Each structure stands twice: as structure tokens, then as C-alpha cells.
Amino acid sequence: MNAEPGIPPLRRRIDEAGTATFTLDPEHLAANRISGFGQMSEQLYPFFMIRSALLAHVEASGHRVLAITSVEAGNGKTHVAANLAAVLSRVRPTVLVELDLRRPSLGARLGLTNDRPGIDDFLAGEAGWRDTAVEIDGFDLAIHRARRAQPRAEQLLASPRLGHALRHIAAEDETAICLIDTPPALIGDDLLHIARAVDGVLLVAQEGRSRKSGVLEVSNALGATPIVGSILNMALSAPARLGDYGYYRDATGEAG
Numbered sequence: 717m718n719a720e721p722g723i724p725p726l727r728r729r730i731d732e733a734g735t736a737t738f739t740l741d742p743e744h745l746a747a748n749r750i751s752g753f754g755q756m757s758e759q760l761y762p763f764f765m766i767r768s769a770l771l772a773h774v775e776a777s778g779h780r781v782l783a784i785t786s787v788e789a790g791n792g793k794t795h796v797a798a799n800l801a802a803v804l805s806r807v808r809p810t811v812l813v814e815l816d817l818r819r820p821s822l823g824a825r826l827g828l829t830n831d832r833p834g835i836d837d838f839l840a841g842e843a844g845w846r847d848t849a850v851e852i853d854g855f856d857l858a859i860h861r862a863r864r865a866q867p868r869a870e871q872l873l874a875s876p877r878l879g880h881a882l883r884h885i886a887a888e889d890e891t892a893i894c895l896i897d898t899p900p901a902l903i904g905d906d907l908l909h910i911a912r913a914v915d916g917v918l919l920v921a922q923e924g925r926s927r928k929s930g931v932l933e934v935s936n937a938l939g940a941t942p943i944v945g946s947i948l949n950m951a952l953s954a955p956a957r958l959g960d961y962g963y964y965r966d967a968t969g970e971a972g
């Protein structure tokens with residue numbers, strides 16, 4: 717309801733079970749280049765290609781809890797995680813978890829309100845798992861975003877509560893897929909705590925920026941956790957290589 721001109725409508729509601737449902741704002745999404753929730757468009761095509769490859773991998777391997785990482789900050793992890801979760805949630809129950817606890821950005825990117833507990837509160841033992849979920853209206857998508865930046869992220873990520881929560885997602889619905897937005901791979905050992913609790917890792921590389929040596933270093937550091945796919949983001953010239961989930965830069969051609 718919009719009582720007065722200029723006052724935005726209430727976009728969040730909470731049902732009796734305490735689940736928050738949020739209606740995303742298309743203008744906010746467009747300004748943040750999140751096209752995955754929108755109408756079919758050319759911008760969405762690469763994410764459909766990635767979705768197909770990912771679903772084939774899920775069927776073949778049974779891997780359903782996947783972390784999205786990259787060597788450097790700014791390669792597009794959050795961009796890929798949000799858009800891929802959106803297109804996945806059109807065909808499968810999807811859970812998107814934000815574990816870049818030092819620099820959370822998912823809530824702001826999607827325009828979520830910040831008045832509910834976050835996964836950082838859950839990992840600290842100060843909130844229940846369900847309390848941190850935001851269901852997205854019109855999509856089979858639950859988002860657990862971090863509420864505020866956590867300088868001591870490693871203490872939270874080392875908590876056994878993380879593994880419990882991720883196992884719970886997979887066990888509660890055997891068709892659900894969980895994507896996790898993570899910090900850059902080689903900053904401290906945040907990603908290694910996350911890697912222990914996931915089935916595999918998707919690596920986002922940025923053309924002209926991500927170094928081969930960095931990619932090899934990440935692969936070595938991950939040890940037993942497999943890199944199950946790579947995504948070439950913000951490609952400058954090369955044609956999309958679907959086997960690698962490669963895709964072109966958004967139609968705007970801007971990296972933000």
C-alpha cells in the first residue's frame with residue numbers, strides 16, 4: 717500500500733511461521749546489473765547456458781552445495797552468484813548463501829532490507845537458521861545474506877554451525893541446489909573453511925585480470941574439494957566457451 721506519493725510500498729512481509737518474503741525492485745536490480753529475475757532477454761542467455769551446464773553436473777555428480785569464488789576481489793563472484801541463483805530458482809528450489817563476511821554486498825545489490833538477522837548472526841549462535849532466510853516473491857529462492865561486515869570472519873566460518881546448516885539445506889529438500897557467494901580465494905583461509913562444507917567450487921575468472929598462477933594456487937589450496945566448473949566473466953574478445961560456462965560481458969559492456 718502506498719499511502720502517500722513518494723513513500724515506497726512495504727516490500728517485506730512476514731508470515732505466521734516467521735518466514736520473510738521480499739519483493740525485489742526491478743529498477744534497483746537493473747541499476748545493479750542483476751538481470752536473472754527479469755524477462756527473457758539477451759542478457760540472460762549466458763546464465764541459461766551456465767544453468768544447463770550446472771544442472772548436468774548436478775545430475776551426474778550429486779553435488780548440490782557449490783561455492784562460487786575467484787582469485788581476486790571484483791572478478792564478479794556476487795554478480796554471478798545472484799544471477800545464477802535467480803535463473804536456477806526458475807526451475808529448481810535454490811538457496812543462496814552469502815559467506816563473504818568481511819565485505820558483504822548481496823543485500824545491497826539486491827535491495828534487501830537490513831532489519832532481519834543475517835547468516836553472520838546465525839554463525840555467531842545469535843539467530844536461528846530460518847530467521848536469516850528471505851524468500852523472494854515469485855521465485856523458488858531463499859537468500860541468507862550477511863547483515864554486517866565481520867572483521868573476524870574466520871571465527872564465524874570455522875563454526876560447526878556452517879556445516880550443519882549446509883547439510884540441512886541438502887537434506888531438507890533433495891532437489892534443492894545451494895549456491896554460496898564467497899570471499900576471494902587467496903585472502904586468508906576464509907574460503908578453506910567454506911570449502912570443507914561444500915561439494916565443489918565454481919571459479920569465476922576475469923579476462924585480462926585473473927592470473928593462471930592464481931588459479932593453480934586456488935586449485936592446490938582447495939585440496940580434496942573439486943573445482944567443478946569455471947566461468948569467464950567480463951570477457952573482452954573471446955567467443956563464449958560453453959564447456960567452461962564462458963560468457964560475454966553484459967550488453968552494457970561496462971564492468972561497474
Ligand SMILES: Nc1ncnc2c1ncn2[C@@H]1O[C@H](COP(=O)(O)OP(=O)(O)O)[C@@H](O)[C@H]1O
Nearest residue numbers: 789790791792793794795950965966970971972
Ligand atoms: N558480467 C558483468 N557485467 C557487468 N557488470 C559486472 C559483471 N560482473 C561483475 N560486474 C560488476 O563488477 C563489480 C564487481 O563485481 P562483484 O560481483 O561485486 O565482484 P566480487 O563479488 O568478485 O567482488 C560490480 O559492480 C558488478 O555489478
Ligand SMILES: [Mg+2]
Nearest residue numbers: 793794816821
Ligand atoms: Mg562479492
